Structures are given as structure tokens and as C-alpha cells.
Amino acid sequence: MKVLLHEMSWPEAKEYFADNDIAILPVGSNEQHGHANPLGTDHLIAKSIAVETANRTGVVCLQVVPFGVSSHHKQFWGTIFISPKTFKAYVKETCLSLEYFGVRKIVVVNGHGGNLAALSELGRELREEGVFLSVFQWWPAALKLLPNFFVPDERRHAGAEETSMNLALHPELVNMTKALNEELSRHVLQVEGLTLPLSTVDETKSGVYGKQSTASAEKGKEVFESVVNELVKHVFLLKKARIEDLAQKPKA
Numbered sequence: 001m002k003v004l005l006h007e008m009s010w011p012e013a014k015e016y017f018a019d020n021d022i023a024i025l026p027v028g029s030n031e032q033h034g035h036a037n038p039l040g041t042d043h044l045i046a047k048s049i050a051v052e053t054a055n056r057t058g059v060v061c062l063q064v065v066p067f068g069v070s071s072h073h074k075q076f077w078g079t080i081f082i083s084p085k086t087f088k089a090y091v092k093e094t095c096l097s098l099e100y101f102g103v104r105k106i107v108v109v110n111g112h113g114g115n116l117a118a119l120s121e122l123g124r125e126l127r128e129e130g131v132f133l134s135v136f137q138w139w140p141a142a143l144k145l146l147p148n149f150f151v152p153d154e155r156r157h158a159g160a161e162e163t164s165m166n167l168a169l170h171p172e173l174v175n176m177t178k179a180l181n182e183e184l185s186r187h188v189l190q191v192e193g194l195t196l197p198l199s200t201v202d203e204t205k206s207g208v209y210g211k212q213s214t215a216s217a218e219k220g221k222e223v224f225e226s227v228v229n230e231l232v233k234h235v236f237l238l239k240k241a242r243i244e245d246l247a248q249k250p251k252a
């Protein structure tokens with residue numbers, strides 16, 4: 001049985017949707033990840049996790065939405081930046097297309113933290129409309145599942161943890177001879193408790209936050225396995241859950 005929607009014919013899709021009300025949608029970004037990593041890091045990792053989860057659960061997986069909310073990285077060449085409003089609307093219409101065919105439960109595998117606010121807002125909106133959206137992010141999962149695997153400085157944007165995932169999943173796209181570690185510059189106005197409207201370029205010259213050079217494919221494989229296992233548990237639980245029990249309704 002095929003699990004990738006774009007590889008199915010329409011009669012095959014009809015057969016799947018006749019029996020299943022659940023789907024997986026990976027989303028990410030195309031944005032700078034320092035000198036060693038490809039721009040596609042976030043959507044490539046999200047896609048790999050989503051496809052592996054689909055293979056292990058038999059739940060259909062859509063193509064990855066590659067562009068996300070990345071304007072804070074825009075000064076770095078090649079970054080594509082979509083507004084939260086447009087990103088939310090695009091993902092919503094994708095979800096509503098699935099709803100047309102009877103899907104009521106959608107697992108979004110999000111590879112980019114900048115997308116989360118828009119996705120959370122969308123999830124609440126769709127729940128009001130009878131569609132239950134859950135959002136999975138691999139890095140907070142890895143922090144809980146493998147707390148001692150990396151130090152905090154390795155767990156930041158384009159750091160050793162994310163670079164390890166790239167080395168495990170698509171090593172041909174990583175150039176470790178260009179890996180580097182960068183301490184962030186603290187803005188002259190910064191005091192505790194203050195949020196400033198800064199971009200990545202205000203904090204790091206290379207685009208790397210913290211330590212990148214300690215990345216390895218072995219560590220990446222372990223993180224991948226561990227987060228996919230976790231997501232598979234959720235997908236099986238959601239597959240069994242009844243939409244009536246997940247729907248928003250007045251308190252009894």
C-alpha cells in the first residue's frame with residue numbers, strides 16, 4: 001500500500017480516504033542554516049520524519065510545504081520568507097482539501113520553530129470547524145527523550161543537533177569543513193526581561209547559534225529514531241481516537 005499521496009492515483013486515494021480520516025502533513029522552511037548546512041534543512045528533516053512515520057503507521061503523507069515564516073533570517077541569501085498570515089492560509093486550505101475527502105485528524109510535522117505561532121492559531125481555528133490538528137516538533141521531543149545527548153549550546157538554530165540530523169538523513173548536502181561555532185553577540189540595549197525586534201543577523205555573523213562542529217551522523221540517527229518512535233505512538237493513538245471526542249463543545 002502506498003503512503004505518499006502524490007504517488008497515488010485518484011482511485012487509490014479514494015480507497016484510502018474511504019477507510020481513513022487521518023493524514024500527515026510535513027511543513028518547514030527554506031532559510032539559512034550557516035555555512036555547512038543546506039537552506040532546505042527544516043523542510044528536509046520534517047519530510048524525512050513524516051515519511052518514515054507514514055511508512056510505519058500506514059497513514060497517508062502529503063508533500064512537504066517547503067516555505068515558512070522566516071523573515072527573521074531574510075538578510076541571509078536564499079532565505080524565502082512567507083508572512084504568518086499567508087502561511088496559515090495556505091496550510092489551512094491544504095487541510096480543508098483533506099477535509100473535503102473526509103479527513104478529520106491531521107498531524108503536522110513542523111521542522112521550523114518560526115511556523116509554530118501560525119500553526120497553533122490554525123489548530124484552534126480548525127478545531128472549531130471539526131478538524132483536529134496536532135503539531136509535532138522534533139527538537140523539543142529530542143530534548144525530553146535524549147536530555148543528555150547535547151549541551152544547550154548544541155541545541156540551537158543550525159547547531160550540532162540539527163546538523164547531526166542533516167548528516168544522518170542527507171549527508172551529501174552537509175559540508176562539515178565549513179562547520180563553525182559562534183557565540184551570539186548581545187545587543188547593546190539588552191537587559192533581562194526585554195524582547196527586541198531583532199533579526200538573526202543582529203545576533204550571529206555566520207547564521208549559526210552556538211556550537212555546530214560536534215555534529216555526527218551517528219548522533220543524528222539516534223535522534224531520528226527516537227523522535228520517529230515518539231511520533232508513531234501519537235499517530236496510532238490519534239488514528240484510534242474518535243473525532244466526536246476531540247471536537248470542541250460546551251462543557252457538560
Ligand SMILES: [Zn+2]
Pocket residue numbers: 033041042111112157158162
Ligand atoms: Zn532549522
